[in-house]
Amino acid sequence: xxxxxxxxxxxxxxxxxxxxxxxxxxxxxxxxxxxxxxxxxxxxxxxxxxxxxxxxxxxxxxxxxxxxxxxxxxxxxxxxxxxxxxxxxxxxxxxxxxxxxxxxxxxxxxxxxxxxxxxxxxxxxxxxxxxxxxxxxxxxxxxxxxxxxxxxxxxxxxxxxxxxxxxxxxxxxxxxxxxxxxxxxxxxxxxxxxxxxxxxxxxxxxxxxxxxxxxxxxxxxxxxxxxxxxxxxxxxxxxxxxxxxxxxxxxxxxxxxxxxxxxxxxxxxxxxxxxxxxxxxxxxxxxxxxxxx
Amino acid sequence: xxxxxxxxxxxxxxxxxxxxxxxxxxxxxxxxxxxxxxxxxxxxxxxxxxxxxxxxxxxxxxxxxxxxxxxxxxxxxxxxxxxxxxxxxxxxxxxxxxxxxxxxxxxxxxxxxxxxxxxxxxxxxxxxxxxxxxxxxxxxxxxxxxxxxxxxxxxxxxxxxxxxxxxxxxxxxxxxxxxxxxxxxxxxxxxxxxxxxxxxxxxxxxxxxxxxxxxxxxxxxxxxxxxxxxxxxxxxxxxxxxxxxxxxxxxxxxxxxxxxxxxxxxxxxxxxxxxxxxxxxxxxxxxxxxxxx
Numbered sequence: 001x002x003x004x005x006x007x008x009x010x011x012x013x014x015x016x017x018x019x020x021x022x023x024x025x026x027x028x029x030x031x032x033x034x035x036x037x038x039x040x041x042x043x044x045x046x047x048x049x050x051x052x053x054x055x056x057x058x059x060x061x062x063x064x065x066x067x068x069x070x071x072x073x074x075x076x077x078x079x080x081x082x083x084x085x086x087x088x089x090x091x092x093x094x095x096x097x098x099x100x101x102x103x104x105x106x107x108x109x110x111x112x113x114x115x116x117x118x119x120x121x122x123x124x125x126x127x128x129x130x131x132x133x134x135x136x137x138x139x140x141x142x143x144x145x146x147x148x149x150x151x152x153x154x155x156x157x158x159x160x161x162x163x164x165x166x167x168x169x170x171x172x173x174x175x176x177x178x179x180x181x182x183x184x185x186x187x188x189x190x191x192x193x194x195x196x197x198x199x200x201x202x203x204x205x206x207x208x209x210x211x212x213x214x215x216x217x218x219x220x221x222x223x224x225x226x227x228x229x230x231x232x233x234x235x236x237x238x239x240x241x242x243x244x245x246x247x248x249x250x251x252x253x254x255x256x257x258x259x260x261x262x263x264x265x266x267x268x269x270x271x272x273x274x275x276x277x278x279x280x281x282x283x284x285x286x287x288x289x290x291x292x293x
Numbered sequence: 294x295x296x297x298x299x300x301x302x303x304x305x306x307x308x309x310x311x312x313x314x315x316x317x318x319x320x321x322x323x324x325x326x327x328x329x330x331x332x333x334x335x336x337x338x339x340x341x342x343x344x345x346x347x348x349x350x351x352x353x354x355x356x357x358x359x360x361x362x363x364x365x366x367x368x369x370x371x372x373x374x375x376x377x378x379x380x381x382x383x384x385x386x387x388x389x390x391x392x393x394x395x396x397x398x399x400x401x402x403x404x405x406x407x408x409x410x411x412x413x414x415x416x417x418x419x420x421x422x423x424x425x426x427x428x429x430x431x432x433x434x435x436x437x438x439x440x441x442x443x444x445x446x447x448x449x450x451x452x453x454x455x456x457x458x459x460x461x462x463x464x465x466x467x468x469x470x471x472x473x474x475x476x477x478x479x480x481x482x483x484x485x486x487x488x489x490x491x492x493x494x495x496x497x498x499x500x501x502x503x504x505x506x507x508x509x510x511x512x513x514x515x516x517x518x519x520x521x522x523x524x525x526x527x528x529x530x531x532x533x534x535x536x537x538x539x540x541x542x543x544x545x546x547x548x549x550x551x552x553x554x555x556x557x558x559x560x561x562x563x564x565x566x567x568x569x570x571x572x573x574x575x576x577x578x579x580x581x582x583x584x585x586x
Contacts, residue, residue, distance in 0.1 A: 073559075123508045143506060178499075185494050186503045190514045192550065193486055198569035200539075200546040201478055210479045211576030213436060215416045218577075220513040221483045225573050229566035236554045236562055246493075247551050251544070253493040257485065258540050261529045266366075269529055273522035276491040280518050283504035284511075 002027040002163060006063040008078060009034050010043040010052075011228075012125060013095045014069030015134030018048050020167035023136045033059035034070070043131045060085035065163060068094035068102075072234035075102055079109020086114070091156040093118040093163075097183060097231075099147040099176035101238030113151040118160040119176060120146045121183070122169060129228040140168035147176040184242035189250060191232055192243065194225040295320040295456060299356040301371060302327050303336040303345075304521075305418060306388045307362030308427030311341045313460035316429045326352035327363070336424045353378035358456060361387035361395075365527035368395055372402020379407070384449040386411045386456075390476055390524075392440040392469035394531030406444040411453040412469060413439045414476070415462060422521040433461035440469040477535035482543060484525055485536065487518040 005021065007014040010032040021027040032040045032049035033056060040052035053059050060066070060082060070078055075096065086092060092114065096102040099119045107113040124142040126133065144164040148157050161171045174182075201210050214222075236243055260268040298314065300307040303325040314320040325333045325342035326349060333345035346352050353359070353375060363371055368389065379385060385407065389395040392412045400406040417435040419426065437457040441450050454464045467475070494503050507515075529536055553561040 123506055125508065125510065127510070142508070145506070182499055182502050182506055185497060185499065186507045186511055190490065190511055192554075193490060193547070194514060195566050195569040196547045196550050197483060197486060197543065198573045199550075199565050200543045202568065202572040203546070204478055204539075204542070206475055206478065207572075208576065209475050211572075213416055213438070213475055214479045214577060215418065215435070217418065217420070217517045218479055218483055220516050221487060222573055222577065223513050224510045225566075225569045227566075227570065229563050229570055232566050233559055233563040237557055237559060240554060240557070244551065244555055246497075247547070247554070249497070250490065250493045251547065251551070253496070254486070254489045254540070254544065254547075257489050257492075258537065258544070261485075261533060261540070262537055264530055264533070266526055266530060270522050270526040272492050273488050273518075273520075273525050275495065276488045276518045277520070277522055279495040279500075279504075280491045280515055283501065284507060284515065 003064045004029045004031060004062055006031045006033060006059050006066045007049065008059070008066065008068050009070035009074070010039060010049060010131050011069060012129050012131070012133045012138075013122065014067060015043060015046075015048045015131040016136065016138035017067060017069070017095075017167055019134055019136035020139055021163065024166045024168070026163070026166035031059055031063070039131060046131060046134075048131055048134060056081040057085040060087065063087055063090050065090060065159065066092040068092065068096070068106075071228075071231045072096050072098060072101060072105070072238040073230070075105035076109045079106045083110040086116070088116070090116060091118055091159045092116050093120045093160045095120060095122055096238070097121060097187065097235045098239035099179045103149045103176055113149045115151055115153040116156045117149065118146060118152055118157050119149060120144060120160060120164070121179065122164070123187075124169075127223050127226040129231070137168065139164065142169050144169040144171050145174050145179055146171060147174050147179045149176065180239050180242045184239055184246045188235055188239055188243050189246045191224050191227060192236065192247060193250070194222050195232070198222050198225040296357045297322045297324060297355055299324045299326060299352050299359045300342065301352070301359065301361050302363035302367070303332060303342060303424050304362060305422050305424070305426045305431075306415065307360060308336060308339075308341045308424040309429065309431035310360060310362070310388075310460055312427055312429035313432055314456065317459045317461070319456070319459035324352055324356070332424060339424060339427075341424055341427060349374040350378040353380065356380055356383050358383060358452065359385040361385065361389070361399075364521075364524045365389050365391060365394060365398070365531040366523070368398035369402045372399045374402075376403045379409070381409070383409060384411055384452045385409050386413045386453045388413060388415055389531070390414060390480065390528045391532035392472045396442045396469055406442045408444055408446040409449045410442065411439060411445055411450045412442060413437060413453060413457070414472065415457070416480075417462075420516045420519040422524070430461065432457065435462050437462040437464050438467050438472055439464060440467050440472045442469065473532050473535045477532055477539045481528055481532055481536050482539045484517050484520060485529065485540060486543070487515050488525070491515050491518040
C-alpha cells in the first residue's frame with residue numbers, strides 16, 4: 001500500500017496512473033503538483049487526485065512515492081526544486097520516453113543521481129493529452145520498462161515495480177542506453193515520420209482535399225501526429241543520437257525504395273513489401289494486439 | 294436492380310461489393326471470375342457469389358455490370374481477354390487506386406477506351422486481403438471517386454454511381470489526373486512509408502525486441518504495411534510519377550526536420566509538430582472519423 005503518492009505533472013500518464021492505483025485500492029492519498037493550478041483543479045474535480053499544490057516543497061513533504069510525469073525538458077528544473085525537499089528513502093520514479101536523458105537531468109538537478117531514483121517508462125499512451133484523457137485501464141497488461149541507474153537502490157526499484165504491477169502493468173528491466181535505442185526505433189521514429197507526413201501534406205496545394213479523401217488507413221497512420229508537440233519536441237532533443245541514427249537508416253531505406261519505384265523495379269518493390277508484411281504479421285501478432293485494448 | 298453482376302477478382306474489395314449489393318437487395322445474380330478456382334470456390338462457399346467461372350467469355354455473357362477488381366498489373370491482360378466478349382452497352386468499372394493507369398490498360402486491352410468503361414475507386418479497405426476478409430459494410434458512408442474518361446458514356450457513369458450508392462457509398466467525381474495526385478499523397482505515400490518503416494526496423498539487430506516493445510501507436514502506424522504486396526507493388530508502378538513527386542517532397546521535409554533535431558533547434562521542431570497536430574486534429578475531425586467504423 002502506498003500511503004501518499006505524489007504525481008508531478010497530472011496529464012494523461014500521471015493521471016491514468018493515479019486512477020489505476022486508486023481503482024486497485026493500492027494508494028491512500030494522491031497529491032498532484034505542477035505549475036499549472038488550472039490543470040490541478042481540473043484533476044481534483046475529476047477525482048484523479050485528492051489534493052494539490054503548486055509548491056514542490058509542500059508536495060514532497062511526507063511523500064511515500066513520487067512520480068515525475070512532466071515533459072522531458074521540465075525534468076531538470078523540477079529535480080533542482082525537489083533536491084532539498086525529497087524525503088530520503090522514498091522512491092522517486094519518472095515516465096519519460098528517453099532514459100539516459102532523465103538520469104542526466106535528475107542527476108544535474110540533485111547534484112548527483114539519488115539512490116531513490118528509479119528511471120521508468122510505461123509503454124502506453126494515446127495521441128490524446130491532458131488529465132481529461134486519463135483513464136484507469138491505460139496500463140493494463142502493458143509493459144513498463146524500468147532502467148535502474150548505477151546509483152539506484154534495488155529496494156526502491158522493487159517498490160516502483162510493485163506500484164506498476166498494482167496499476168495492471170507488466171514490468172521489465174533494461175539498461176538506459178538499450179532502452180533508448182529500442183524506443184528510438186519503435187516509438188520515436190514513427191512519431192517523427194507521422195508528424196512529417198502530416199506537415200508535408202499540409203504544405204501541398206490540394207491539402208483540404210487530401211484530408212477529405214483520407215480513409216481509415218490514413219487516420220490510423222497519422223493518429224500519433226496528434227500527440228503532444230512539447231512532449232515530442234523534448235523526446236527528439238533528449239534522445240537525439242539514437243533518433244538521428246534511426247532516421248538516417250530510414251532515409252537510406254526510403255531512398256532505396258524510391259529508386260526501385262523510379263526504375264520500375266517490380267521485383268525489388270514486391271520483395272520489400274512482402275518482407276515487411278510478413279514481418280509485421282508475424283511480430284505484431286493478434287494475441288499481442290489484444291493486450292492493447 | 295442489377296440483373297447479373299460480374300466481379301473479376303473476388304477479393305476484399307470485389308467480395309465486399311458483392312455482399313453489400315446482395316444485402317441491399319440490389320442484385321439478382323452475382324458471377325465471380327478469376328484465374329484462381331480455389332479462390333472462387335471459397336467465394337461461393339462463403340455466399341459471396343452465386344456461381345463462378347475461370348472463363349472470361351463465359352463470365353461476360355449476359356453481364357449487366359462488370360467490376361474489374363484485380364491488381365492493377367492484371368488489368369491489361371484481363372481487358373484484352375474481355376475485349377471481344379464484353380456486351381455492348383453494359384457498364385464496366387474498376388476499383389483500382391490509380392486511374393490514368395487503368396484507363397491506359399483498358400484502352401490498350403480493348404484497342405480503345407470503351408464507351409461503357411467507368412473508371413472508379415472506392416476509398417475504403419483494410420490491411421486484410423482475400424475474399425475471407427470481405428464484409429458487407431465496407432463501403433457504408435465511404436467515398437467512391439468516379440473519374441470518367443473522355444470516351445465514357447454518361448449513362449454508364451450514372452449506372453455505376455447508382456450501384457455504389459446501393460452499396461452504401463457516397464459518390465464523387467474527379468479527373469483521372471487529379472485523382473492520381475490526391476491519392477498519391479493521401480494513400481500511396483503513407484503505404485510506402487509504412488512498408489519502409491517495417492522493412493527498416495526488420496533489418497535492425499534489435500528487431501524482435503523492437504516489435505516486442507511496440508505499443509498501440511506503432512501497431513496503428515504500421516497496420517497498412519500488412520496490406521497486399523502485389524496490389525501495392527502495382528500501385529507504385531502504375532502511379533509512379535505522382536508517387537515519386539510526393540516521396541521527393543516527403544524526403545525534403547524529413548531531412549529538414551532531421552537537421553532541426555541534429556542542431557537542437559527546439560523552436561523549429563515544436564512549430565512543425567504543433568502545426569502537424571493542429572492540421573490533423575482539424576482536418577481528420579471526429580465526425581468524419583466515425584464514418585470509418
